[in-house]
Each structure stands twice: as structure tokens, then as C-alpha cells.
Amino acid sequence: MKFNIKNNMNDKNLQFTAAVKKYGTPAYLYQGEEIIKNYESLTNALPKCVDVFYALKVNPNISLVKLLRSHGACTEVCSITEMEIALKAGSTPQDIVYLGPCKKDYELKRAVELDIFAIVIESEIELSRVSKFAQELDKTVNVAIRLNPDFSADGSPWKMGGRPTQFGIDEKHAIENFGKYLKVPNVNIRGIHVYNGTSILDAKSVYENTKYILNIFDIITKKYNTNFTMVDVGGGMGIPYFQNQTVLDIKEFEELMVPLFEDFNSKYPNTRIIMESGRFILGTAGYMAVEVNNIKVNHEKTFIVTDGGTNCHSAAAGSGRVVKRNFPMENISANEDSPINEYQVSGPLCSPDDIIGRNIKLKEVNVSDILIIKSSGAYGPSSSPGLFHSHGFPAEILLYKGESHLIRRKDTSEDIINMQILVDLNIQEPILN
Template identity: 30%
Template sequence: MDKKDEALLERFGEHPTPFYYYDGDALHAHVSSLLSRLHPSVRVHYALKANGNVALAGLLRSLGCGVEIASAGEMFVAMEAGYTPEDVLYAGPGKTVAELSEAVASGIGCIHVESVRELRLLEDIAARAGLFVRAAVRVNPDNDLSGSTIKMGGVPRPFGVDEGQLDHFFTVLEDCPHVYFQGIQVYTGTQMLKADQILASFANTLQLAERIQDQYGVAMHTVNLGGGFGVPYFTHEQPLDMGQVIDGLNAMAEQTRSRLPGVTLIIESGRYLVAQAGMYVCRALYTKESKGEKFVVADGGMNHYASAAFRGRRIRDNYPVRIMRGQGEGQEVAIQMGQGKDMPVQEAAAVELRLGKAADRIGELQPKATVDLETVSIVGPLCTPEDCLVKKAQLPPIQEGDYIVIPNAGAYGLSYSPVHFLGHATPAELLDFRGEVHVIREHGDRTDLLHHQRMIPLLEDIF
């Protein structure tokens, strides 16, 4: 076991499982590297939905990111993290009157209008308040060049205004004197791993922005290119060549200066910024066999990390998982990298993920000696068959008390999970930054379940 693994286990031992663990130094280096290579006219906004922890949001703010939100709750978190209203982009197809009113009153940076109805509502709210609001239109384009398997545009969706409906939108905009038009947003897909498809989508969006400016006589102050930058979760996936994306984007930014003078290009990212800096950590409670199959029951599961339990995923394969034995118990760290059906057992057992490298892909695969494996499923403590973190994978033998570590868990972990289901406590979140482990979310307890609930008099008391 190397010194880094020993240090990890020492940190793990100081906190009861389950918890999320974030490498703040790796996150800092990763995001700083990305921002330093971008053209001055390109701004990065952190998609808060990926991970809403206020400390992580604050760290990204300190590095120079803006923030993208989709609810009044996220607006509150963003303000607590130190963002100013001008740093905020507000997205989402179902903004309420109360949410829009709060955003208008705050002097928000920009609201992404998702329908003609929302545009009229925004004008009415701003007019009644005697204020002006900056807004961009989210466009659902006719063409989708992203190649994304999870499509957010280019097909029928509740998001944005169809490209074919823009005539109507800009006609209505002429009667909205309290809405200052900023530009457009296009977000066609997510978890994209091919640089050429991302750049094709960006180029299509910039061409659309030029057509809109020329056709409707509006000035483009911002063009939000979206994001969708992916990270590899499975052995068959190759990491995104972010260097190619940055070079292509910077070239587009330079070319755009003459065609769209003074425009700011915006990219949004959640997963790519934070995913690979995080791990989900739980422990094995015991093992059991049922009808010829072996199970490891862990103290955490779907309620903490729903994505790992296959919920909402199109790829029905195991996420990578690492098994770590506590110090002094005489066994090396072992690992399994989310073996798919076509991956040889020997190959799966011969790789190890080392986190914390400051690069486009935080982490690298290195050789490791093979170990004896067994077929096992890792399940959580919930009484539902959906609570399965790892299904029929080839793993080293797991003992009670072993740590079960799922890497790449910094995005869409706790923020995407049904934490109240069956009443288990919310896991802690830990941030290891500059030599100190900070508890950035305390472990929950049973009283959290009753927060904002109220008892009524029992029937016996009424009658």
C-alpha cells in the first residue's frame, strides 16, 4: 500500500461512513488549468445542479467561475457561496412567479427564457416592479450536431423555444420594454465525450446567433454555448480531449470578434468540473448468499448515490469501484474497474485508479498485480431490489468493515439521490484541501426526517 493510500485510509478512519470525499487540491488545479487556457472572451459558469454543496460552489467562485441555477433554492445557495447576482444565470422551464420576482428584484445577471409565455410573464413582473431585467432566449435548434445520447435539444423537449418559433418570440419581445435582450443559449446534450461533436455543436450555435442578430436586428451580448462535457465512467469510454475542445473554442472566439463584436461566449459545466474530484465511501456490513449468488450488504446505497445504482442511466453497467482494507489488517488495496460483459476478468483486475492528478482527466490507470476474484453484487441497506451499487462484478473477496469506494462521484451524487427514502441519515461531505479535511456537510440524523413536519391531534383527543 503506498503512502497516498495510507493517508486516505487514515482520513477515512476519522469519520463514520457513509460519506462523500472531495479532493479539493485536485479540483482547484483542474479548474484553474481549464480557466487559464480559455480565450478572454469565454466565461465558465458552474452548473450548481451537479453538486450543490456551498463550499464547493464557493471554491469554484474563488477561481473565477460564474454559476448557473435552476431554482430559487439554488439561488439561495449561490448567494451563500459568495456569488453576486450578476454572476448568476437562471435556467429551467418551470420558473414560478415568485421565483422570477425574486430574480428580477435581485438584479440577476441573466434569465434564460424558455417560452413565449415566460417572456410575457417576465415583462409583467419587471413592469410592476418598475425594474429592468436581462434575459436570453434558450433555443431548441432544428439541428442537433452534438451526437449526445442524452439529448437536451434538437428533438421535442420542454426546454427552450423551438427555432421555428423564433419569429413569434421576437415579435412579442418588441412589446417587452422592461426586458433587455442579452443573447441566446443552446444546450443540446450532456455527457459528451467526443471533441469534434462538441465543437460542431458550438459552431452551429454561433452561426445561429449571427442569423438571429441579422434577421431580427438584435445585438448579441452573450452566446451561451451550453456544455455537456463528459467524463468516462466505464472501461470502454475514452476521456474527452479537452485540449482539442479548448483549441477549437478559442479559435471560434477569435473569429467571432469581428462578426459579433463585444460578445461574451459562455460555457456551462457541472460534471466535468467536479465529478472526478469526488468519491462516495461506504463500508461492508456483511456478506451473504442467496440461491447461489453472493451479496455484500453495505451501509450506504441508492439513497446516497442513485446514479451508481443504475437509476436514470442508459448504460446498464457497473461504475468503477475500489475495495480498500483498513490499515494494519495486512492486505493491499484492491480494485475493480466496472467490468462490462466483454471485458476480460484479468484486465479488470489489473488496473488501479489513482485520484488527485491535476490534469484534464483527474486520475490515471496504472498496472497492478492480479488477485483472486469472485462474482459478487454490492447492495445497500434499503428494502428494494433497486438498491444495487454493483451487480454481478468480478471483485476481490470483501470482508466486513472493508471500505467500498466509488470514484468519479463528485457530480450528480447526493444532489440526485432520494436521501429521505427509508429514513437513513444523510451522509457527510468532506473536503480535503490544503492539508486539512473540512466537514462541509455534517452527518445527518433521524431528526432531519421531521424537519418542517407537524403532528396533528390524535383522533382520540378530537372526540
């Protein structure tokens, strides 16, 4: 590996360059201090009565979960593997909630055995299934009922509720039928869960959403005279990716959320209030580093071919995003005074869609330069099609207290081939003349 290093680089870029020199590209780089700063800016803006649960779906790397856990974060998991990661990273079962629309029997059984804080029930069928497993194990299982409310969160490009989705039970139906749920054997219903949307940048929208959920809690509590011990209001706090977006105003968030939660807490002091968050905590603290392998002009556009594209950063490529725009990107190998040019940044795939920057302005790029795609800590590593062209998943590196730590090694050809099974189909060798 031969990377271009310029002597005018700032500390962060020097650290990035040294790390990729050591571990190779493509790679995800995480700034540990930034992760903690983001996490604490959220917890500091919430009253003590609220617990923040880190959503592993955003980035399940065990070292990152451990770092967050060591600063007090609880965990929200959506598969048995995420649950085992959370436990291995130091979470206690009582600080885990488990949700998701498809929980397999063996996953549910494990969650019942472990006595996690709550299995979040997504349907009536799932409620019966959990009850059956609890009876078999002669236990009482703690659950929360996930509702799909009649209200949808403003300002969220991905709405999980307030419209037909595979998540939760319709608000009206659940309110009508809660009496039946409360009678299901071997099940203790702790309360309710709602996750209505993600990537919200408007504090008022998170507030309105939360207020609505706390009100549903109130309605059910009064109607059925329950003593709920949990309300999970989701979250959806976003980060800006594009030029015309502004950061979530954390001061405004605090001013709105603190009185709302404190008022709720004074009425329901025994109810644990949960907010879930992932993108806000990890997003801006993660960077993807790719190396420039080739530069060419094609039909009058200049293409930079890099060793990491949509196969390892689907989020930057726009997959799953409503608007396809460029993630912020920088050529960290360029000189301070390099001219700015316009480029198309592609990855290594034989697919015209493998573009992670369109008509993007970068300081002059040369072969072997390192490009950094910013705000990549959320979903890039966890939701990309890493096996396309059998390139495998990139390395992940944690930069913390001035040191770099490899926290996931890059997949090798052997890793990928070893997962495949070559069966003996008793095929005759072709006869070559």
C-alpha cells in the first residue's frame, strides 16, 4: 500500500492516513471521543428519568457497543446475534429491549430464558408465542406492546408508524384489546413501545411525537387501571448529511423534552422511560476511507474509481434514502492549495449504479489518494451489500485516546470462500479435444 501523505495535513487526517496505512482500505474509521460526545450531548439534554438505549442496527460493532456501555448506554437489539453482542459488550439483560417484526422461535426462547427487560411484541400471534415459551419454561416473561399509532412523525423521511407497516399493532385495535393482552398467561406487560420515524432534525417534531405516545400510555393506563413499568417512545433524532440541512437544535430539544418527561415522571415515577437512538450517536463519528485506484475521463466526465463503493457504503450511495445526494467527502491526501475539480466517485463494482459521489467538487485527486466519506458511522457498515463481487466487508478501526485499534478485520477471499460449500455432484470432467 502506498498512500500519498502531505505535510500540511491536520491531526485528524494524519491519524486517518496512518490508520489506513496500517490496516488497509476500504475501512471504516470511528472517533471514540466523538461517539462519547454525541452520546453525552443526548443524555445531557434529557432528564435523569430517561434511559437512552443504543440501537445496534445502526452499527453493531462490539467494541463500539462496549465503549457506549462503559458510558452508561443500554441496548436495543433486533436479532439474537445483536443480543449476544450486547451481552458480550457488558450489557445486563435488564438493560436490553428486543424488537423486530420477525423473531424466530429460538430467538424468542433465548430472550425468555435471559429475562431481558422487555421483548417488544409486534403482533398478537407473537404475544401468544411468547406466552407459550414462558409457560414451557415455567416463567413470567416481561414484554411491551409495540403500537403503530394513528399519528406520524413530521420531518421523518422514513415513517415506521402512522401508515400501514409491518410494525406493531394498530393503536385503536390495541387500545380496544389491551384487556385481553393483560390476561395472557405467563406474560407481564410492562408497557408500550412506539418507533415512529428516523432522521428527524426538528426538535419540535420529536417532542410532538413523544407527547402523542405518552398520551396513549395515559389512555391505556386509565382505561385498564394498569401499573406499567415501561414506556419506550423511540426517538428518531437525526444528523444533517447535506448542505441545506441543519443540525438538530439540542438546546431546543432539551427545553421541550425535559419538562415533558419530568411531568410524566412525576405522574408515573415507577415507569422506566426509554428513548432509542443510533444515528445521532454514531453517524457523525464514523468515516469511510477509500483509496483511489484509477482516474479516467469518460464521455467528458472525470471518474475516480475507488476501492470502496456501494458494496460497503450503501447509505452514501442513496440506497434506502429518499433523496439521492452526496454525502460530505474530502480528499485528505490533497495539498492545501490544490485546485478544486468536479468528479464522479465510483466504487469497484461492475455496476453503473456504483457511484458514491455525483458531480462532486474535491481538491485535485491523484491515484493512491485517500478519500474520506464523512457522517458514515450509521448504517453504512451494517446495511451494505458487502458480498457483491465477493469483495467482502471492510475493516473497522476505532481511534481512541490517540491510538488506533482494529475492531473488525477486512474480509479475506478465504473468509468468503470458506463459507461456501463445494459439493461433489459426481460431474464428469469435460472432455477437451
